[in-house]
Structure formats: structure tokens, C-alpha cells
Amino acid sequence: MSAAAETAARMVESLPPETQERVVERLRELIAEATEDSRWDARFDAKRDALRTAARAAREAIKKGEATPMDYKAL
Known part of the structure; x- marks a missing residue:
């Protein structure tokens, strides 16, 4: 143990x-949160x-005029 x-x-x-008991329960919550953050x-x-x-490809497509604005209604 450290x-x-x-x-x-x-x-x-x-x-x-x-x-x-309260402190240990809170510690469990903190450990679970830290574990999920690490994952x-x-x-x-x-x-x-x-x-x-993907971001580079999107920027390149925009520069070349090959990109179209996103149609949120079509989603």
C-alpha cells in the first residue's frame, strides 16, 4: 500500500x-468515477x-468545395 x-x-x-461508512461509500463513488474516466x-x-x-479529410473536402452543409432535418 502506498x-x-x-x-x-x-x-x-x-x-x-x-x-x-459514509466516507468509504463516497470513496467507492470516486474510485468508480476515476476508473470510468480512465476507460x-x-x-x-x-x-x-x-x-x-477524418478531420483532415473533412477540411480537405471543404477546401475543394466537395463538402455540403449538414441537413439536420434529414437526420
Whole structure:
């Protein structure tokens, strides 16, 4: 366990039991959020090159006059 985790554990242990439960529940939420953020970042990183390529192609099509405005009603 890292020093930071040990410090956090000691801090939680110093609290009354009912407060410990609330703190641990909030910690679970934070960990779940951080895990999801990491997954999102990994998925986005994996697609980054493809997105850049698509953006370049779109800009090139606009320069050449080959692009048409998006018709939102057609969606």
C-alpha cells in the first residue's frame, strides 16, 4: 500500500463508525468515477488517430468545395 493510501486509511479509522461508512461509500463513488474516466481516456486515445484523419479529410473536402452543409432535418 502506498504512503498516501496508508494515510487515508488512518484518517478514516479515526472517524466514528457511521462516518467511516459514509466516507468509504463516497470513496467507492470516486474510485468508480476515476476508473470510468480512465476507460474513456483509453478509448479516446485509441481512436485519436482515426479522428485526426477524418478531420483532415473533412477540411480537405471543404477546401475543394466537395463538402455540403449538414441537413439536420434529414437526420
